[in-house]
Amino acid sequence: MARPAGDINAGSMADIAFLLLIFFLVTTTMDVETGIQRRLPPMPDENQQTEVEQINKRNIMVVLINSSDRLFARGQEMHITMLKDKVKEFLTNPANLPDMPEKREKEIEGFGTTMVSRAVVSLQNHRGTSYNAYIQVQNELVKAFNEVRDEFAMQHFGKKYDSLEEDQQRIVRDAVPLNLSEREPSEVKSRRR
Amino acid sequence: MAKFKTKTGKELKPLNTASLPDIVFMLLFFFMISVSFRQTERVVTVRLPEATEIAKLDRKDLASYINIGTPIPAYQGQYGTDARIQLNDSFSTIEDIRDFIAASRESMPEGDRPLMTIALKVDENVHMGIVTDVKQELRRTSALKIMYSTRRKAEQHNF
Numbered sequence: 001m002a003r004p005a006g007d008i009n010a011g012s013m014a015d016i017a018f019l020l021l022i023f024f025l026v027t028t029t030m031d032v033e034t035g036i037q038r039r040l041p042p043m044p045d046e047n048q049q050t051e052v053e054q055i056n057k058r059n060i061m062v063v064l065i066n067s068s069d070r071l072f073a074r075g076q077e078m079h080i081t082m083l084k085d086k087v088k089e090f091l092t093n094p095a096n097l098p099d100m101p102e103k104r105e106k107e108i109e110g111f112g113t114t115m116v117s118r119a120v121v122s123l124q125n126h127r128g129t130s131y132n133a134y135i136q137v138q139n140e141l142v143k144a145f146n147e148v149r150d151e152f153a154m155q156h157f158g159k160k161y162d163s164l165e166e167d168q169q170r171i172v173r174d175a176v177p178l179n180l181s182e183r184e185p186s187e188v189k190s191r192r193r
Numbered sequence: 194m195a196k197f198k199t200k201t202g203k204e205l206k207p208l209n210t211a212s213l214p215d216i217v218f219m220l221l222f223f224f225m226i227s228v229s230f231r232q233t234e235r236v237v238t239v240r241l242p243e244a245t246e247i248a249k250l251d252r253k254d255l256a257s258y259i260n261i262g263t264p265i266p267a268y269q270g271q272y273g274t275d276a277r278i279q280l281n282d283s284f285s286t287i288e289d290i291r292d293f294i295a296a297s298r299e300s301m302p303e304g305d306r307p308l309m310t311i312a313l314k315v316d317e318n319v320h321m322g323i324v325t326d327v328k329q330e331l332r333r334t335s336a337l338k339i340m341y342s343t344r345r346k347a348e349q350h351n352f
Binding site for chain 2: 010013014017018020021024025027028032033034035036037038039040041042043125126127128129130131132134135136138139142143146
């Protein structure tokens with residue numbers, strides 16, 4: 001009665017599998033989410049009178065993007081390609097100029113004392129500034145900080161910041177803090193002329 | 194004189210393809226596992242700006258997305274062409290962000306909540322005003338870890 005079961009012809013199996021494979025190949029989006037990561041400052045408590053930390057004028061660099069996407073750094077108009085070098089010079093202050101940021105000795109755990117610049121970069125933008133201009137400036141500022149960190153890491157550990165051990169990265173972060181602040185929007189509004 | 198030998202003795206055997214399906218299935222399973230279908234439908238057009246100093250988002254499951262851009266043409270009759278905020282699948286206002294953040298916090302495991310990242314996918318032509326408002330609202334809800342989503346730009350050599 002029962003016929004001996006013959007072998008199933010599996011020759012087309014590969015074709016079917018290929019078909020499915022190609023479907024998934026086409027639909028897969030292997031995009032990795034990338035971007036500039038930042039941390040926002042916490043909202044100041046409204047009831048609490050916050051003391052405004054007085055920052056010496058020489059220690060602050062105001063980077064302003066106005067509503068027509070023009071860039072001003074320390075009151076001087078400049079092109080975006082020049083911003084990075086200007087910020088790097090400001091952060092390191094190689095010639096110890098009196099109108100550039102001062103440096104203070106700081107004890108860093110596991111490293112010893114080193115001179116840490118008290119520089120603060122303050123980014124200000126207008127409500128009409130385009131997002132693209134804002135991101136380009138953010139990018140240049142982050143690049144300046146990263147290069148200063150890389151230089152510090154190169155000088156003391158002989159490696160770039162990214163390839164350092166976690167503990168060494170912490171030392172570099174302490175030695176070159178990312179002091180990048182953004183002005184409270186309300187202040188910008190009231191200062192609009 | 195060159196001599197051409199005709200191989201008469203050996204017959205060329207057909208290539209054994211019996212293991213081909215196995216290999217293809219292996220590839221297939223790899224892609225099936227790695228595939229992630231897009232969960233939300235975009236109702237605003239977003240063309241991300243380019244940047245070089247970018248970091249990868251290492252925990253995709255801990256990210257919430259806020260899209261800001263002009264509505265897609267199908268919705269322009271209803272919503273106009275001004276930049277709008279999209280949360281989940283729909284147009285939203287600044288006031289909705291608080292609930293959105295609370296809901297995404299709720300859906301995450303307790304221990305991972307401080308690591309939540311808000312990815313801002315903002316069109317490059319949007320004005321900063323709306324972005325500033327969103328950032329202020331995020332500060333109010335203390336969702337402080339943010340990421341400006343950007344595309345990778347090929348490293349330019351200036352001059």
